[in-house]
Amino acid sequence: MNQLMSITRVQDAPVEAGTTRHENPNAPTYVLKHRELQALFDALGNIDPAAGRDRGLYWNCTRFLSRYVLRFGDGRSPVGLGAFVSADHTTLFADLTDPGTDDGRQKPGSIYLHRETLLFEQRLLEKLILSNPTQEPRKVRLRIDWEADFRDLFEIRGSRRKKRGTHRETGDPRRQEYLGLDGVERVTRIELHGLEAIRHEEGRVFAETTLEPREQRTLMISILCEQDGEASAAIDFQGARQMRTEWERGVLGGMAALRLSHEVFQSWIDQARTDLLMLLTDTPQGLYPYAGTPWFCAPFGRDGLITALQTLWFAPAIARGVLAFLASHQAREHDAFSEAEPGKILHESRKGEMVALREVPYGAYFGSADSPPLFLKLLGRYVRQTGDGDFLREHEAAFRRTLGWVRGKLAEEGFITYARHHESGLVHQGWKDADDAVTHADGSRAEPPFALAEIQGYAFAALREAAELLDLLGDAEAAAGCRRESEDLRERFEREFWLPDLGESGGYALALAAGRPCRVLSSNAAQCLFCGIVPGEKAAALARSLETSFSGWGLRTIDPGAAAYNPLSYHNGSVWPHDSAIAMAGLSRCGQRDLAERILEGLFAAAKDYDFRLPELMSGFERRKLGFPIRYPNACRPQAWAAGCVFMMLEAAIGIRIDGARRxxxxxxxxxxxxxxxxxxxxxxxxxxxxxxxxxxxxxxxxxxxxxxxxxxxxxxxxxxx
Incomplete structure (x- = not known):
């Protein structure tokens, strides 16, 4: 491990616009989101591809704005003075000034620019305030370079396409249009008003005004995303901000408020709550936490279910929305391309051209073997906590279909197993879904079918919860069957998965692959503690074996002694905050407080280093070697289940259980x-x-x-x- 000492810390540093055409992976990113609309900006308030390939304004999984760069009329870039996103996460503020001219005729600081940007429905709205802080009149010329490439999100992530649609000539420099191969017309339209001189050219807008000493002028900018003529109603900047604020107040009114004596820890809670508010999206069925930006700004089944479990105790409306949404999008028939089977719960739902053309299977994709048992687990906990029997009866058919899928798999295979049915689908259908996520002790990739350890734990918990729900529905015979099957599953799990010589004191196999145990100590086994499938006498032994997996920041996905271990691997040695939080909750539940408390403290220390916004994952390098968490490239921030982990860990620490029916x-x-x-x-x-x-x-x-x-x-x- 000596090579670790050569790693030096890379600080986030902005790129001065116009100085380079190369991406800077360390440039700060400022994220805004409203419903299906999301945008990623740099520290100048620009969408500049020089700062990263992901920068853009996205709607319905399509990039409607790939460049949006403010300059002075002669091409000079403003100098950034500072940028931040408002506490309610609705607005990006960026302060800029004039860099001065090379000939010295105009000194730096002669012009002050204040940008306020927010998203509302299908619009990017910006208020640009121009100020003259000097005692001389100033002529201000501005230029906005803008471009819409209309690329599908999967293209930006790296998918190659043989053919694309057509960018059409509009004859109107305020519009850019694209006719997709799916027959859908997509349009980006820019509008400016507030200054006396505005001129449009193809891909550029020029505006100018004269400012008297100490005078301010405001330029209002609106960028609208349209699809087949679908456009949201016109609204001004202030009206949009007010509606955003009122919506967030309403959502917060349904949540309990948490206040800690520790101010720094409180900052983590406040930031996590803010991130959840940003990712929450209104659907016809209720609130749904979209998984994360920029790549996962969509409803994901597993992510939504885990986020809802993390927040259920203080925000049950999230669980209600997630359950109702997933029940309404449940699979009803077999389809190999989408991995659909009657009763299965959604893995993800996407929009966009490539989905419509079935170039990718993710329009309504069901390649998730853990979403069905997680759905049952969440439904049981939601009904018990809220006492909402009417909700259960309303969704009884969906509940029974999912339960039928789980019981059918167990009856047929003995465990919840998976193997993809189409080559375009995911090889792995647990939360560790990278192609190399399941290996044997020698590091070789395992072969299907797969039965992951934690999914059997989810299934055990699902059967227990289902039994209580069936009792409420008056179906005592089915309830007894679920309880009997849960105990049968526990016995099979102990017999097939427990390996007494794994780790220091024994552990559970990562998975069974083609019937063979994968003899790798992993966080999958740690999640089993949370599900209740692990007998009490095994909890302490498993906790001791997991000690070497703790990096100081969190629990690594696999033990550093494993052949496949790589601290910079996506799923073979990294640290995922939500995974560590689930493990911590299980450890606390089983009385293993020491390791549970160290995991909580480690994630808190990491959160401070990430300005209290934990990413989806971090590298697995040892904390005591470096003293700061090493970033994982391109990790999503914010991400819903990374934000929710602090609430799950607090729930586990205080051991809270809520029974709404019994009050x-x-x-x-x-x-x-x-x-x-x-x-x-x-x-x-x-x-x-x-x-x-x-x-x-x-x-x-x-x-x-x-x-x-x-x-x-x-x-x-x-x-x-x-």
Whole structure:
């Protein structure tokens, strides 16, 4: 590991526009999103391809704006003074100034530019305030270079296409048009007003004005994305901001508020909540957390289900929206291309030209073997926490179809297994879906069919939850069958997956591949602790074996002693915050507090280094060797389940269990990290009631006090078992 000491830290640094045509992977990225619309900007408020191939304005998985660069009229780039995204994540602010002229006639700082940019439905809206801070009149000439390449998101990610549609001549320099091979017309339109002189050329807009000393003028810019003439209603900048703010207030009103005694840790919670708000998207079925930007700004089944599990205890509306959406998009028939089977739950749903042409299978794709059991697990927990029996009855048919898929797979195969049915689909259909994600002890790739360890844990939990739901529906016979099958699955899992000579004290195989155990110590096994399938006597042994997998920041996906280990691999040695959070929750549940607390502290330390916005993954390099987390290239930030991990870990630490039907609140062996003295939760929903709870750490134990806020009375119980 000596080579690690040669790694030096790369600080994020902006690229001065116009100085290079090469991408700078370290240029800061500022992300905005509203519903299906997302945009990635640089520190000048521009969309400049020189800063990264992902920069752009995207709608419906198509890039409607690939260049949007503000310059002075003579081609000079402004100098950046600072940029930030507002606390409510609706608006990007960028402050710029004039760099001065080479001949010295105009000194730097002669012009001040203030940009405010937000997204609303299908529009990018910008307010550009021009100020003259000097005592001399100033003539200001501006130029905006803009381009729409209308590339599909999968093209930008690297997919090659034999043929593309046609960019059409419009005769109007304010419009760029593209007719796709799918027959859909896509249009980007730019509008400017507020200055006296505005002139349009192909791909450029010029505007100019004269500013008197201390005078300000405002230029308003609107960029509209259209598809087959579909356009959102016109709205001004202030109106859009107000509607965004009101929507977010409404969503926050349905969530409990969390307040910690530790201000720095509180910053992590606040940023995570802000990121979740940005990624939450209104659907006809309710709120859905889109997976992440830029590549995964779409509904993903597994990601949505895990994010909903992470946030259920304080934001049940997210779980309700996820469940309703996935129930309405459930597979009803067999289709090899999309991996659809009756009862399966969506893996992802995309839009765009390549999806419409079936160049990729991801329009409605079902290549996810863990989404069905996760759906059942979330549904059971949601109904128990909220007491919402009407929701269960409304979606009973979808519930029974998914349960039928899970029970059918177990009856047929003994485990939940998968093998792709079409060469265009995913080789692996668990959360580790890279082609090389499942290997044997010698590092060789395993062969299908695959039965991943954690998916069997999900199935065990799903059967237990389904049994309770069937009891509510009055189907005692089916409920008894689910309980019996869950115990049968546990016995088979112990018999086939447990390897007493794996790791320090024994561990579970990463998977069974073509019937052979993959003898690799992995975080897959750690997730089994969260699902309850691991017997109590095995929890301590598994925790000891996992010690070497802990990097200091989080749990590596596989142990560093494995042949396939690579700290810069996507799934063979990296650290995924959501994966570590699930493992931490399982460890805490099983009484393995020491490692659980170290994982929480490690992710907190990493969050501080990432300005409290954890990425989807980090490299697996050892913390004690370097002292800072090494980035993984092109990791998504923000990402929903990375944002949600802090809430899952707090839930696990305080051991909270909510029973809405009984109006009961339980805290099982609650604890708080040594740096946190207290946690206060207000607006916590317990069935039809709302309560406030304050938890206070006293050494190694935690006490609580309850305050009823509205609704019927609630019973609170403190359980101490260790």
């Amino acid at each position: 009961e609140l339980r805290f099982r062996d609650p604890w708080l990290p040594a740096s946190i003295d207290s946690l206060e939760v207000t607006g916590l929903r317990v069935g039809e009631a709302r309560v406030g709870v304050r938890l206070t750490r006293r050494g190694r134990t935690v006490d609580f006090s309850l305050r009823e806020e509205e609704g019927p009375p609630v019973t609170a119980v403190l359980e101490r078992t260790c």
